[in-house]
Amino acid sequence: MLSHLSVRHFAIVKSLDIELRNGMTAITGETGAGKSIAIDALGLCLGERAEAGMVRPGADKAEVTAIFSISKLPAARQWLDQHELLSDDENECIIRRVISAEGRSRAFINGSPAPLQLLKSLGHYLVSIHGQHAHQQLLKTDQQRILLDHFGQLEQPLKQVKSDFRRLGELSKQYRELESTQSQRQARRQLLEYQVSELDDFALQEHEFAELELEYKRLSNSQTLLEQSQLSFHQLYADEEVNALSLVQSSIDKLTDLQDSDPRLKPITELLMESSIQISEAASELRNYLDELEIDPASMQQIEQRYDMCMDLARKHQVKPEALYDLHQQLSTEYKSLQQDDDLLEDMQQQLEQANQAYRQAARELSQLRQQKAQALAKQVEAQIHKMNMSQARFEIAVNFNQSAEPQANGLDTIQFKVATNPGLPLDSLEKVASGGELSRIGLAVQVISSASQAIPSMIFDEVDSGISGPTASVVGNLLRQLGETTQVICVTHLPQVAARANNQLFVTKFTDNQTTETNMLELNCDERVNELARLLAGDSLTDSAIANAKELLSLN
Structure with a gap:
């Protein structure tokens, strides 16, 4: 899990140190205060692209350090061991990213220099970030396939398909080269x-x-x-x-x-x-x-x-x-x-046919697994969106296998998420049926369920609850709270119903003196949480009614 995040001279942050705990942590604050800035900074430690504009004006460099506890993450420890990056404290992993004012970037894993590709590779074992536009990504069929494969834990059969695809591609290239020069x-x-x-x-x-x-x-x-x-x-x-x-x-x-x-x-x-x-x-x-x-x-x-x-x-x-x-x-x-080339051409044609058969067999087996997992995922998503004020909705994941299609690295399936939001209406694609709020609910349900099946140690949601309000927001809060029982959940939110369900709450403030701007993040105690929830409920004017509502929301924990 992510235990500590240190940010120096990053954007409008001068200095920021955040201690993070287990369970669900909500991050709230006024609009424009920079609630997502810690997540943006963390993204640098996970291999995101760095730019000179990220360095705070007047500073010569920006620096972000993320400390992860990996005592219960054997996969992460094994990865570090394989890359000879384990620290003396084998239960801790420190990732540091430094960006110069000119835009040059350096990265370190446990003190050793590391390319960005290694950061990205390690990040898969540590954190899953779901951004503000994740719901729009859900409309893309490629993203739907990725979510289904993640939910079904189909990495191994997918790896086999990709391996067979590469083999088929290499043989096809060699065969075409030999065939093109055959007359000569x-x-x-x-x-x-x-x-x-x-x-x-x-x-x-x-x-x-x-x-x-x-x-x-x-x-x-x-x-x-x-x-x-x-x-x-x-x-x-x-x-x-x-x-x-x-x-x-x-x-x-x-x-x-x-x-x-x-x-x-x-x-x-x-x-x-x-x-x-x-x-x-x-x-x-x-x-x-x-x-x-x-x-x-x-x-x-x-x-x-x-x-x-x-x-x-x-x-x-x-x-x-x-x-x-x-x-x-x-x-x-x-x-x-x-003479051998001609013999090789005949032999390679046989190899090509065998490789094609092996690929299509692997793709068929992957498709069968996807169909099984699609039913399970669809059932769970449908149950979840029923709780989100979509009680009559039906959700289905169509997995269509095309044996005669051109080979693709991810198989021969066309995957489509379908929904019917009202009784009597046919199932159709998300982009044709779901409204913005409905898409947010469906997307959140899919992301939470898919990620929970992967047992990712830390999940970060950056305002993924946009377009949701009222009783649905309470359901979303309960969903994230439940997820936080097995996974560290960090959620940037503007909804009091969601923030109230968190085990911990951080408040983002922004100070400006008309010359410089500075962002800070504070951990709230119980009384401070009541005031912050009341603000989210009623705005800057804290009424007795808003405070009472805030206390009531917190009492549900």
Whole structure:
């Protein structure tokens, strides 16, 4: 429950500290005194948008602090624990919001900075605020659905429907993207099918072109290699008349004989002897080379054809011949991928059909639960408005399931609140039948009953009793008092019948000295409550009759 609210420099509030208690608390005051300002300030702690105009003129910032007791709120404590925001005192939660004069805003949960989205998320576990225009919101079918789902506690089946809806949407998007490019993929796949088939037939292996190119050059020059190698062998060794080896050997013989005459010839002779050995070894290697050198016209033609084919394919695909193998692998991979995309399209179509069936099944189950809860809610609302001077009214909640409708995140239901305010008249939508006062009564009944089913720890009603008076106001007061037995109820009201039923009452005053305006809020004791109720009954002139009526209203508690 909300135990304390502190407001500093917010709008016309300079400083305000409010202690709040269990049960029902009524907030009253003169028109324009700012009865709703505490609720507006609390809204900031629940993630409402902040504006620079909220800061009191002359102040550099506004600050609002709300303290909640969460000792009996396990869901709130679990949320704080999951977000690592529990304070040392695990039974208390402090939310603070600071707004600068420039409009910048900061928020804190138990002293830790927090984005507004976290404030809103936490607020669902702490407070439910029903504003002055809640009854008008009741005319909207979306709001009617939300109220029904809240009353029926249908969060889990609704979560399943939303999950299935998201899954269906994701698959639909993927399927549309694949389908929209299918013709392009088919054209590309046909081209690749021909290209990959041609490259498959050629079957060039990795690094084969380098070996092929080397062999091609060797075979292309094989005749020249043979002729020049034979000539070289002949000149080095085989020529019977003159060859390099015999000439060197002759020089060695002659110089060897002369070494005795001049020793300086010895190293020269040694070099020639080494040359003789090398020439002999070179001739031997050349002989082996000639023995192994074969000219095979058939092999030469085969190598030449494959080399030419490789060059042709490289030109055709506009790549270097040494890159042809990598291109083949790349095109093969792309071709297989396109084939898989077509298979995926068929598979995704099946998944899409299954997801659609799962969504519609979940939506149907949600609809069946809504129909059950609609009957229960309608019965309770009808019983409540009978007590509010609408004794002949009939109330119904129509839940129409449309199996063939386009998927929606909240299901396939059309939900409509219907009412007949007089006997013999047909049920019709609220906007066509209910007057302003009737709508207020119906809206209040729906809000109280729906929120009570959620066991929300604190409920705040901001003049939701507008358009109600007389005996009906007493019924509304009793309804809020009864709700306050299980939930903290804070009600801004101008009706003495409602205020009198409160366990506690706060009075809002406004002071102005023609230069500044300041709002304050005071807790009333029993005598002060009598005077305030008398004022609400009779205006500023407190008569004995009004005071007597006020005492009588309070005596009903």
